[in-house]
Amino acid sequence: MNAKQVQKFVLAYLQSTGSRIIEKGPAHVTVKLSPEADRALTNRPYYWSFVDRTGAEPETMTFRWNFEPPDPSSSPAAPPPIVANGARIIQDDVYFGSRRLGQIFESVGQAGKCVMLFEEPPKGSAGPLGSQPYTAWLGVNFKATYECDMKREELYGMGISLATGVIDEQFLQRLKDIRLTPRLPSNVHLLRNGLSLRRAMTQLEHAVERKLKSADFGWAEEADERRRDELARVEQYYEPMIERAATAEQAEALKARYGRRREEIDWQYRPRVTLSVINCGIFHLPGID
Amino acid sequence: MRNDPMQQLAQTDAPELSAEADFTTATTLPASEPLPPAPEPDAAGKPAVPPARKLHPLVELYIDRSPFEELERRIERNGPWDDWSLYLMALEAEEALKISDFHELQCLRLLPHLTPLPHQLETARRVLYEMRGRAILADEVGLGKTIEAGLVLKEYLVRGLVKRVLILVPASLVLQWVRELSGKFGIPAVAQKKAHTWSSDIVVASMDTAKREPHRSFLLDGEYDMLIIDEAHKLKNKKTGNYQFVGDLRKKYCLLLTATPVQNDLSELYNLITLLKPGQLGGEGDFAANFVEGRRVAKNEDRLQAALGQVMIRNRRSDGSLEFTRRMVTNVPLRLSPEEQELYDGVTAFVRERAQADRGDMASMLSLVTLQREVCSSRDAVFLTLINLSKKVAPESPLHAQIWELVNRIRNIKANTKAEKTMEIIEEIQDKVIVFTEYRATQDYLIRFFKERGLSAVPYRGGMNRGKKDWMMDLFRRRAQVMVATEAGGEGINLQFCHHIVNFDLPWNPMRVEQRIGRVHRLGQTEDVSIFNLCTAGTIEEHIVHLLHEKINMFEMVIGELGEILERVEKEETLERKLAKLVLESANAGELRERIDNLGDSMLEARRQVEREKPQ
Secondary structure (H helix, E strand, O other): OOHHHHHHHHHHHHHHOOOEEEEEEOOEEEEEOOHHHHHHHOOOHHHHHHHHHHOOOOOOOEEEEEOOOOOOOOOOOOOOOEEEOOEEEEEEEOOOOOHHHHHHHHHHHHHOOEEEEEEOOOOOOOOOOOOEEEEEEEEEEEEEEEEOOOEEEEEEEEEEEOOOOOEEOOHHHHHHOOOEEOOOOOOEEEOOOOOOHHHHHHHHHHHHHHHHHOOOOHHHHHHHHHHHHHHHHHHHHHHHHHHHOOOHHHHHHHHHHHHHHHHHHHHHHOOEEEEEEEEEEEEEEEOOO | OOOOHHHHHHOOOHHHHHHOOOOOOOOOOOOOOOOOOOOOOOOOOOOOOOOOEEEEOOEEEEEEOHHHHHHHHHHHOOOOOOOHHHHHHHHHHHHHHOOOOOOOOOHHHHOOOOOOOHHHHHHHHHHHHHOOOEEEEOOOOOOOHHHHHHHHHHHHHHOOOOOOEEEEEOHHHHHHHHHHHHHHHOOOOEEOOOHHHHHOOEEEEEHHHHOOOOHHHHHHHOOEEEEEEOOHHHHOOOOOHHHHHHHHOOEEEEEEEOOOOOOOOHHHHHHHHHHHOOOOOOOHHHHHHHHEOOOOOEOOHHHHHHHHHOOEEOOOHHHOOOOOOOEEEEEEEEOOOHHHHHHHHHHHHHHHHHHHHHOOOHHHHHHHHHHHHHHHHOHHHHHHHHHHHHHHOOOOOHHHHHHHHHHHHHHHOOOOHHHHHHHHHHHHHOOOEEEEOOOHHHHHHHHHHHHHOOOOEEEEOOOOOHHHHHHHHHHHHHOOOEEEEOOOOOOOOOOOOOOEEEEOOOOOOHHHHHHHHHHHOOOOOOOOEEEEEEEEOOOHHHHHHHHHHHHOOHHHOOOOHHHHHHHHHOOOOOHHHHHHHHHHHOOOHHHHHHHHHHHHHHHHHHHHHHHHHOOO
16 A cells, blocks of 8 residues: 555545544644544543443544655654644554554454445336345455465455355455445345355355365475475484483473474464455345346 | 345254354354454464365365354344445455565565665565574674564564564663564564563563563463574573573574674584574584584584575675775874863872772772773763762761862863863864763763853763653754763664764773764764774873773774673673773883783784684
């Protein structure tokens, strides 16, 4: 993300959380956070539990966020807070890699987890008498993590029709091109689901798995080679020592240490893939598929 | 027609549910319970979810579907539903943070503040991709081992391969590490203070604390994705508790930092490497048979180098791209004014007399020598010490009168020869200058002195808090021509924009002299650095300057070398103490000069030893 993208992202975040922008410039924004954003970003659990228990009117914090990429020669110390109209305004550099943006990323991860949406029907598509059929889709965004002593990731945004079980591998892209609304549009009827949610999920997972299986496993073979190499190295070190050990206790101690080294190597090098769900939702889209 | 989406979706038919055996965790939770945190796989690479199936004969697939389970719960409870734009933003964030490549260095795009030097980047790359995260970083002092370690750590953190980190360093460096990791790398490390600190993800602690109970057991029970040990040469002896302790820790990636991988014995290197990668140099017997000729002499050098090269990186200053600019040292001889000389002589006589009387009491003898050194700095410095001394003796004692007689001599002094000379030097330089002194009183005096002559000077000292120090540094950079500093140590003072140093007086600990110069003469300094040593003729100062400059030529020594030399010379006693003893025990200037020359010779001998033993 470059500075412009970060700025756009942060402004969008402020808008979706209902925060109040006091003023903004080409590369900064001064904002009074909404309670939702304040809870997520200011790390004041005690204050918020106080507000929740007493029902007091919450006083949220005000920030001035600078989006200029920081100057490498300047000291990274935070600039002092500004006091304007009696309110403390805390200054922050927000750039890709900054703690603040990291927090915002985490916050959207929590706040954008599960959705239920309907496509807005095109205007005049159905007369007052006709009703349009809508199909429910389960859309899931997956992250596949390939891991050994190194790591790589891939993202998939797939969907499955709950009516027919048809899988759309470009589902996320499809969603980005249409208008969605949280309310059920009028003159729309929902088709009966042929598939339970769980079965649909399982089928999606199987589809991803098939994709993963067809990938190149060279990386895993190399990692396993490294693993066996490392194991051989500790083996030629410990085995003779254990054999030569003077006492049984010594041999035991060596064996324990040998076992620990082997575990560490396995932990570090064994190739593995983790498939995790980033977020998911139910999408009602027109059509019978 | 069924128009209630919730109702429809909530109808998950039971038989199907049980057919999908993997879905167990969520369904057993009562709906009213708070949601469990998503069981994401921890960084140790041990997913919280039990393994499901094999993707490949070598590769297991783990699945974490917690957001889906959350979706089911929300359907059951009819919401609440998240915002579509936040949903897309969550994806955008994942997309931005995605690690699309096994090899490309990820951490730099997250560290716009930091511009590592080429050798630091290259080192980080080699540790990550060739050494697989287990390495000895053995750069010469001053080349940035901490930066290299920080880069490696940051890369693993960014990739999510490391979460739990233990950093063991000498007690005096704990806070410096914490500050550097947070300031330069945005890594939230915590200094170990209380027992519960251990549960933080990234902890910096002193080795001495860590190896003691109850900490020890706690750490040995844990698992660390990464272990970093600074000053790792202290682990050279495998019979020590430290060595055993580090060997028993469970760790995945491991960095050992040391500037001096071999000091006395090749077996030290062997022990260090065995800690990191047992078997790298073969079994114990193999190592002796294959590589050791004598205690410090290796055989099969090429093979040994090849084996070492797989686990150890040693960047040297002489490697070319790391050229430092030159140091130009000028001694500025001065003659004290008659009044100052009178005071010096008076104090010297007093010190000799007291030393005879106090013989054996080393502490009070040392403070006497300080008195002599202070006269060479400023009357303000010696004045304070004399006053404090007079408060400790009975008012009627002859000692009291003696002291006051010295104080009266101070009153006669109207000018400070050194300060005037310094003013001349600064006017000649017409550029930023940093003036170092050992004494607070001298510092205050100089600031006043400069101000009276229309020269803006800022103070800098150890007692200032962090913010004030930063502020002073900033003032010096932007406004003031001169900084007068009493403290040379401590991280974070980077004064590369200045390349003139005046040593108003010299510490007797050469490392402190080196630290002073190191604030300015470091990687990143683009100009040659000029150093002026003020030196009053006919005083002990003259002897010290003679030893450090003419005899051992420390100002032009390779950085790092000095430390190794001192380590050898100071086996029983610090150089500072040795010097103080010489000063007090010598009958006259001639004898003192001779004995200081001898001391210088032993340092030169140590230097030759160090050079001979450099691992190539």
